[in-house]
Amino acid sequence: MTAIERIRAIPSWQVTLGVALLGLGFLVAAQLASEGPRVRYTTQERSPLVETATQLQAQQEELKRQILDLRTRIGSVEQGEAGSAAVVRDLNSQLQDARIAAGLIPLTGTGIVLQLEDSMEPVKQGANAADYLVGARDLRTVIEELWSAGAEAIAVNGERITPSSAVIDIGPSILLNSAYLSAPYQITALGPKDLYQRLSASPGFVDLIRARAQSFGIRVSFAEPASVDVPAFAGTVTLRYARPAPSPSGGPSPSNGPSASPAG
Amino acid sequence: MTAVAFALGVLVVVQLRTQAGGAAFAGLSSQDLTVLVANLNARNDQLRAEVATLDSELATLGSNQQRGDASIDELRADLRRVRLYAGMDPATGPGLSIVVRGPIDGPGVEDLVNELRNAGAEAIAIDGVRLVPGVVAIGGRGAVTLANEALDDPFEVVAIGAPDKLTGSLTRSGGLIAQLAATQPEVVVEVTPTDDLLVPGTNRDLIPTDGRPRL
Numbered sequence: 001m002t003a004i005e006r007i008r009a010i011p012s013w014q015v016t017l018g019v020a021l022l023g024l025g026f027l028v029a030a031q032l033a034s035e036g037p038r039v040r041y042t043t044q045e046r047s048p049l050v051e052t053a054t055q056l057q058a059q060q061e062e063l064k065r066q067i068l069d070l071r072t073r074i075g076s077v078e079q080g081e082a083g084s085a086a087v088v089r090d091l092n093s094q095l096q097d098a099r100i101a102a103g104l105i106p107l108t109g110t111g112i113v114l115q116l117e118d119s120m121e122p123v124k125q126g127a128n129a130a131d132y133l134v135g136a137r138d139l140r141t142v143i144e145e146l147w148s149a150g151a152e153a154i155a156v157n158g159e160r161i162t163p164s165s166a167v168i169d170i171g172p173s174i175l176l177n178s179a180y181l182s183a184p185y186q187i188t189a190l191g192p193k194d195l196y197q198r199l200s201a202s203p204g205f206v207d208l209i210r211a212r213a214q215s216f217g218i219r220v221s222f223a224e225p226a227s228v229d230v231p232a233f234a235g236t237v238t239l240r241y242a243r244p245a246p247s248p249s250g251g252p253s254p255s256n257g258p259s260a261s262p263a264g
Numbered sequence: 265m266t267a268v269a270f271a272l273g274v275l276v277v278v279q280l281r282t283q284a285g286g287a288a289f290a291g292l293s294s295q296d297l298t299v300l301v302a303n304l305n306a307r308n309d310q311l312r313a314e315v316a317t318l319d320s321e322l323a324t325l326g327s328n329q330q331r332g333d334a335s336i337d338e339l340r341a342d343l344r345r346v347r348l349y350a351g352m353d354p355a356t357g358p359g360l361s362i363v364v365r366g367p368i369d370g371p372g373v374e375d376l377v378n379e380l381r382n383a384g385a386e387a388i389a390i391d392g393v394r395l396v397p398g399v400v401a402i403g404g405r406g407a408v409t410l411a412n413e414a415l416d417d418p419f420e421v422v423a424i425g426a427p428d429k430l431t432g433s434l435t436r437s438g439g440l441i442a443q444l445a446a447t448q449p450e451v452v453v454e455v456t457p458t459d460d461l462l463v464p465g466t467n468r469d470l471i472p473t474d475g476r477p478r479l
Contacts, residue, residue, distance in 0.1 A: 109475025
């Protein structure tokens, strides 16, 4: 007997009952699945929890990505800062040198102090009384002779000589920078230890002494203290007409190039 | 047969329900899932705090960098200003070109320079030599040296400043040119106001070797 013959041999009521029982089994299982508090808890609450966990996991991935990105950006900014700190140090060092060169920094070192005083001698008949006073021209000559003798910084009565300093007569007093000075004039010069020897060997200085001290009694004295102090220029360094010109070397450099041999 | 059919129906339904759960956490019990969600929440809060910290660190660094850039710009501007004043850099601007002919003496040249400075000259050069402290013209008539170099005849003085003011101070009656004409009549001074002069920077080292900054 084949399988088909065996199925055909089953009475039709058994087939009907089998199909009915299959439907019943399906219904019982569906009923069981949808019934009871414990069953409902595990089946209806599990799904949102899984969904939440999945979302939180995705958020965590995004947060980790943000952290890595931020650390990378912070690292590159910090590297930039280290670079600019070096730039600031270099600029400050150049600025200090420029200020020293411009006379904006007080200096101390070897040097001499010359003093020029008006004459005590009576004015000879027919002579010019102004010749018996220390004039701007006398001060300028002394300053020029000091530069020639190798002075590196000069001040008169506390006024620093700068690239823009003029020395002019204003009545009986002398205008230097924006200060009115009067006798006695103390000229402080920072320079080599033999500055006075060099100065007194200069024909220009000898001429000045002869023309002013010996002829009119202008009193010139000097001192060589262990060290001299030259004050800083206290005026403005902002120029109104001059602008930086393009430099052939391409701008400020820390070095000034080869220095000229000292005059004198 | 009937039992088989019943069991088959039950299995079909159970399978359908299980597949609806999906995802990686399907194998976890509800209790485990609850703990996992709580852990994830706590961990994500920590990560958010870290992001906030890094965010503010980056913002601070950014503003510091901007401040740093600003102070670098200020330093550069200050450096240009001081170097220009000191005569370390070339300068350009309006002013005077003065040509001097004849046997002038050192004090005559210095008087001219002093007069220009008094009239507000901001940068002066003689035959390409920038006048800075230490550079002086000395010598007798026709034998003037500037920074140890003999001065040519004629030589040119260029001075940056207000051209009218500079011209006025030199050419006024009793002014420098009049004085020179009286004391050194063979010297001829020719003054030309110019809009655009170039005064070179000095090549001297202006840092003293006999002194040091006083604190």
